[in-house]
Amino acid sequence: MTTAAADETWERLGAIAQLLHRASSEVWSAADQAAPDSPLHDLGLGVYLAHSQASALMPEDHVLPEVDLEERTALQLLTEAEKLTRALPLHRPDLVAGSQLVVDLCDLIREARGLGY
Amino acid sequence: MATDLRPAYAEIDEELFDVDQIPRTSRDLRSVGEMLFDVDYLGRQLLMDVAGDDAGPLLRGWPTTVATAEDLWAALPGRRPGVDERDRPITRLSAQAATIESSLANPRAWPGQGPIDPRMSQMAETLISATSLVRRYGGEIRHERTEAHRDLEAARTRIMHGLYVTAHALNVALHEHGRERVKDARVTGRRVNLAQHHSPYAVAPTGVWVDRMTACETTARSYLAGRFIQALAGEAFRPVADPGRLAQALAGWDIQSHRALAGNLTSANLLLIARTQGLIAGAGMVLVDAAAAAGILEPSERLKPAIAEAGRSWSSLASRWGDLAPPGARLEVPLAGAAAEVRAAFREITHDTTTLASPGMIAARPGLKQAMTATLGALEAGSELAHDVADEADAPNLTGPARPLSRRAQNDIEAGLATPDPDGDIVWVSPADILAKRIVPLPPPVAEALRRASAATIDAARWAASVSSVTAPNPAAKCDPPELSVGDPRQHPVPGPALSRSPRR
Numbered sequence: 001m002t003t004a005a006a007d008e009t010w011e012r013l014g015a016i017a018q019l020l021h022r023a024s025s026e027v028w029s030a031a032d033q034a035a036p037d038s039p040l041h042d043l044g045l046g047v048y049l050a051h052s053q054a055s056a057l058m059p060e061d062h063v064l065p066e067v068d069l070e071e072r073t074a075l076q077l078l079t080e081a082e083k084l085t086r087a088l089p090l091h092r093p094d095l096v097a098g099s100q101l102v103v104d105l106c107d108l109i110r111e112a113r114g115l116g117y
Numbered sequence: 118m119a120t121d122l123r124p125a126y127a128e129i130d131e132e133l134f135d136v137d138q139i140p141r142t143s144r145d146l147r148s149v150g151e152m153l154f155d156v157d158y159l160g161r162q163l164l165m166d167v168a169g170d171d172a173g174p175l176l177r178g179w180p181t182t183v184a185t186a187e188d189l190w191a192a193l194p195g196r197r198p199g200v201d202e203r204d205r206p207i208t209r210l211s212a213q214a215a216t217i218e219s220s221l222a223n224p225r226a227w228p229g230q231g232p233i234d235p236r237m238s239q240m241a242e243t244l245i246s247a248t249s250l251v252r253r254y255g256g257e258i259r260h261e262r263t264e265a266h267r268d269l270e271a272a273r274t275r276i277m278h279g280l281y282v283t284a285h286a287l288n289v290a291l292h293e294h295g296r297e298r299v300k301d302a303r304v305t306g307r308r309v310n311l312a313q314h315h316s317p318y319a320v321a322p323t324g325v326w327v328d329r330m331t332a333c334e335t336t337a338r339s340y341l342a343g344r345f346i347q348a349l350a351g352e353a354f355r356p357v358a359d360p361g362r363l364a365q366a367l368a369g370w371d372i373q374s375h376r377a378l379a380g381n382l383t384s385a386n387l388l389l390i391a392r393t394q395g396l397i398a399g400a401g402m403v404l405v406d407a408a409a410a411a412g413i414l415e416p417s418e419r420l421k422p423a424i425a426e427a428g429r430s431w432s433s434l435a436s437r438w439g440d441l442a443p444p445g446a447r448l449e450v451p452l453a454g455a456a457a458e459v460r461a462a463f464r465e466i467t468h469d470t471t472t473l474a475s476p477g478m479i480a481a482r483p484g485l486k487q488a489m490t491a492t493l494g495a496l497e498a499g500s501e502l503a504h505d506v507a508d509e510a511d512a513p514n515l516t517g518p519a520r521p522l523s524r525r526a527q528n529d530i531e532a533g534l535a536t537p538d539p540d541g542d543i544v545w546v547s548p549a550d551i552l553a554k555r556i557v558p559l560p561p562p563v564a565e566a567l568r569r570a571s572a573a574t575i576d577a578a579r580w581a582a583s584v585s586s587v588t589a590p591n592p593a594a595k596c597d598p599p600e601l602s603v604g605d606p607r608q609h610p611v612p613g614p615a616l617s618r619s620p621r622r
Binding site for chain 1: 154158161164165167267270271273275278281282285286289338341342343385389392393395396398399400402403424425432433436439445446448453457460463468470472473
């Protein structure tokens with residue numbers, strides 16, 4: 001793998017992590033305004049766990065890229081993260097967990113839509 | 118063969134304007150890589166938008182999709198002679214799909230004869246097109262070259278990834294179908310047989326299909342995770358029948374959270390612990406309502422308010438730890454796995470599709486009494502965990518991103534949650550640190566409010582624990598729901614290994 005390709009992959013994963021971190025904050029913020037038994041708590045936890053999956057795929061010392069996160073709903077952030085996963089080289093041995101991340105993101109998008117996002 | 122299946126350009130006007138469809142013309146100019154990308158895209162769209170009504174049509178299309186994927190796999194250059202470990206997953210998937218096709222031929226059994234989901238057909242057609250291209254031009258590829266070898270490996274991964282996503286979508290659809298049947302049965306007062314595995318919604322006729330599709334999903338996933346050999350050896354999966362999933366999940370969470378707290382935990386992990394405890398409390402409230410409806414719990418004026426207060430306190434504490442956890446922070450893998458399992462196990466019993474089920478519906482599910490007992494135990498254990506988490510708030514070296522800490526410090530002062538500086542309104546985090554997005558030490562107001570929130574969580578968790586400890590499910594209550602009978606699992610043989618992780622439903 002070339003350095004450029006590696007950089008592009010890490011940048012992509014870094015952007016995904018940024019988007020998912022913000023999405024989890026957005027969902028939890030709404031959940032904290034709702035009742036303790038709101039399903040939003042569950043969705044927020046799912047998004048945060050997906051964020052940790054994306055983070056675990058990157059080198060530990062990788063500096064996250066700047067990403068425009070303003071004025072987007074949690075669903076838009078999730079959808080954007082999913083789009084960024086489409087070009088990930090999932091065949092690489094260090095990205096074997098990438099398929100699981102894709103499936104989890106699609107599940108979360110379906111759940112977010114079901115909760116009215 | 119592939120071009121025969123495609124409509125003429127004039128026939129697909131509607132599809133051209135449908136954003137969910139990939140326009141297909143009689144002259145397909147896509148490369149093999151682009152076609153595999155499209156299969157992946159279609160699988161994702163399916164998973165994001167799948168419903169219970171799709172289960173039958175998707176199931177009917179699954180064998181053909183796998184067969185076309187296997188054809189493409191076989192057509193890829195560089196296949197080694199003899200039995201190759203690399204090919205075993207697709208061979209196994211193909212065998213699994215063949216038995217599914219054979220069962221589908223029974224017109225009297227669900228899903229019976231009927232249409233195939235057009236999205237599944239589109240995937241199969243795309244795979245056929247890709248196979249045609251590979252057969253035509255594959256001979257020109259010098260597969261022994263490194264770049265070509267890597268491209269071929271990427272193609273295999275894409276094929277398997279598409280099948281994995283699609284199998285997962287089919288599993289979600291099957292569970293949705295089961296839920297809808299249970300709902301219908303409740304409305305009409307009709308009895309339905311429930312399968313005793315995977316999910317309380319696995320209605321007996323679809324329970325077998327869930328097992329089969331889970332086996333397919335497992336096979337594809339294990340290839341992608343690079344552990345197909347372990348999967349074959351049966352090391353990666355736990356037994357199918359797992360009626361105590363929630364109890365196991367909560368026990369696992371208790372162990373992993375204590376282990377993690379014994380080490381040097383980061384803010385990201387403390388955030389995870391607090392949020393998971395909040396989830397346990399919230400789900401506990403849902404179960405209390407359902408258990409009361411089912412006569413499993415005696416009505417209590419104290420229990421639900423105590424659990425609700427614990428939930429609010431854990432969430433409030435979590436939002437504070439959230440300020441300290443930067444994007445990209447890593448989690449302890451066993452801790453994250455345990456939290457994910459708690460979430461999945463609760464969802465199985467508390468959720469109806471993507472939102473909460475009604476107490477009456479949860480009351481009709483098997484395993485509620487066991488789930489209630491396990492949850493009360495977890496709430497009892499939450500008191501001790503709150504003390505351990507509170508100790509972390511006393512750590513002298515806590516840091517976090519400058520901007521959220523600055524905002525939090527100002528808010529805490531204004532809300533009277535922290536002591537103001539004697540010199541008046543001061544800047545707690547320098548603008549230069551905020552601008553440069555630096556990680557800074559905790560400003561004193563934030564540290565003080567964090568300790569107060571931790572103390573409040575201890576109080577709330579202690580209250581919930583004390584009420585939970587004197588609450589026990591009614592021993593005389595039935596374990597099974599009154600109006601739904603539980604099917605005899607011996608009637609539903611399990612054809613393959615089960616996922617250690619059920620699809621999110």
